[in-house]
Amino acid sequence: MDRRTLIALCLAACLAVPLGGIALASAQTHRLSWKDCGDGLRCAELVVPVDWADPGGPTTSVHVAKLPATGRSLGPLVVNFGGPGVSTAMLRPRNDPDTPPELPGLLKELRSRFDVVALDPRGLSEPGSGKIVSCEEPGASIYGLILARTKQDWDAHAAKNAAHQASCRKTARSAWYGMTAWNVAHDLDALRAALGQEKLRYAGNSYGTVYAQAYLELFPQRVGRMYFDGTADHTQQEFEPWLRNYARTQERHLTRFRDWCARRADCALHDRDAGKAWDELTARVRRAPLPASSGRTVHEGQLYAGAVKGMSPALWPQFATAIRKALDGDAADFLTKLAPDQGGSSVSQDSLCNDFMPKLPTYEEFQGIEARLREIAPRFGWIEGRFELGRCWGFSADASWAPHPLRVKDVPPILFAIGELDNNTNYLGQQHVAEQIPSARVLWHGDGHASWAGNSCLRRHVDAYLTTGQLPAPGTRCPAERIQRVGK
Template identity: 85%
Template structure:
């Protein structure tokens, strides 16, 4: 869809909502029937249009879960913890190694003042839910282009993603057209109205901030307080500048990894320059594959794929150990401890590409883009181009709700938390989003992605903002807390 058509669509949908949305939301308020659904939660299904561009058209529903307040409630706090994926299951407080161990503490603090309410995007409900869509074909691994060595490898990756996308489209049926953050933002507003909330109080982490960006544009007059944590930059029209921010961030991360290792006696590379150790390993693999146990070898793509995974600060100890062992003659950890994750048939990757894929370059055009990335981030960061492009390489038709500069005016103060160690939603992109919102206040901290739960200073300031609207003083910075615990 071209941009002029999209803008026309937005205007038409907003007009339709202004004329009929209040009545629709009022009707939904009576249909939002809460039921016990285990683990102390109350659950409901919110009935919404399949596509808010056609508010009178077919209906679907999205899953909503509530963690009731433990004392007198100030009202609802709507949350989305990212993904794109299920947020409602995160309220269940189950043991999950993929979740921050401090999440129960954060939830207890929030529910002492709010009814905490999570909303799932379309097709991404809790495991076992009838609303959860599983595609017939799995997506290609996001590491696929990092591992690719020939154009044939690139073509095979594209073919796998194309088959995945088509299977998702067939499985989702008519709901496919609603799989955008633009529609989820409308769902959030319908939930706000169904809850009887005049002004939205919302906290979004990671992909939850994409929905928040759409909400700010669509419903600025309904914004009360909004918190952005680990913001994904949905404001870059062109792919190359978006990738440059990732490349620069990852290049700097190699230096931060080096400094962390130098400060820790338990780092496997302590006593030597960890950055130079990485450089030496790259030089070796470019001469010949690295030997590994059981007569295996590791080629350059496998080395970089493991490094992309290992550059997450939580995995720095394993990354350092893998480098040391590889230099000593066994690179096997890059095939085991740091091996790429398994592929998925979840709808989440298709939803991401529906929102985030600008006009994709051809294979030949990307070679020129990659050459530019190698110039600004030659040691490690350049590989991010392949990693990020690999998510949607092979998808056709472009994004349904394409990235574009934010157009936001007249909203109350918005709080952003940006981590200096965030290489997931890179901190340069996060800053770029915040700069487009005149009322934004940025709270920098020394940790990485999604640190709201694990940084006590951050929790204190964010919870004060959500409950009272109090912003941290300009220039306030929270020191690193989570990174200090890595490896201990």
């Protein structure tokens, strides 16, 4: 029996298992033993199968951390802040430089009513936990295909990612096959049972919503209140339609960047149409590389790579300044302040590729995809094809949980927050996921990705839902708050 058949049979079995099934049996055998672990946290290790498709096989453990409630607790609230990353470390905001500045306030509010619990995905954890899978070879930069100018550049990108994946697999050994959202969803259910809860109360941001989508399918009878923030669309079975949503979103984002700049006297392009300024710059770079200080130049790929980074609303002021300086003869900001990030040694990217891109197009197939993306998003959005594909180009699908339409019914009301400025997990894809859940209630807001902590209107509605189950009225919209603070 091949692995896909085995997983399909296990999925069917899991959907049929009652409350006393596989996950609960595992949790009963391996109860949580909480210990103080600094910063007011209690930590434990949850023992789970390496692969839930073989529940009687080898075991591993995942790291769990809890911020006990400061007031009368309504019970545990399991959270995942995305990535895929180390959510337990996010409960220690003073020690994590990547923590959003609004998160400490949100955690303070949450723990006044809940025991806030985080579980780390397979291979990712806090330093010192012993659960980290470190890869000897770094992966290629996710901007690498944007920078690529020849087929040889594409091949070099693939080779670097393949070497990274091989080194991760070597370190992880058999645990490699458990690095999928399908397995993490099973881990969440084992955690629910170990916490003594009949239903899972969960708040997921970004990649945390991928685990939630799997949980809805696998354990619908154990779903309590679930909040989706910045949902990543794991429901598009075909690669190109998934990319089209990103391309359309980014194309519209260029217009939103232009409109924001027109309203802001402190925007470096306030005195002109910022969108047309970008068009002028791209026309110039197609004719010849752009001059930069110290005798350097910026080629087309470097310009677009910096723009993908700068198109995040939080970096709009730097992006506008970079365009202005480049038009005035110095494009150096695209090599410095907006320079592409380098590849890392974490298994985070590997987990994403296992879930989202187990089957990649060939180089030739992608040329056709890119041509069609240029037709619908010719000014900027077409580049998203290279950006998203660059995450996984060169990886092989040794472990996978492929995207597919959601198969969900008979679950309680689920709250979605979708940001009109979200180009990270694009808002078109988020809406696509919500439409497949009959009980979903969508709360639109005017900010971007991961705004739960920074938008007070959003927080009020989410708090009411998590504590009492009260949903916002249909059609409720929260105005932008975070974007108003950008550049100040």
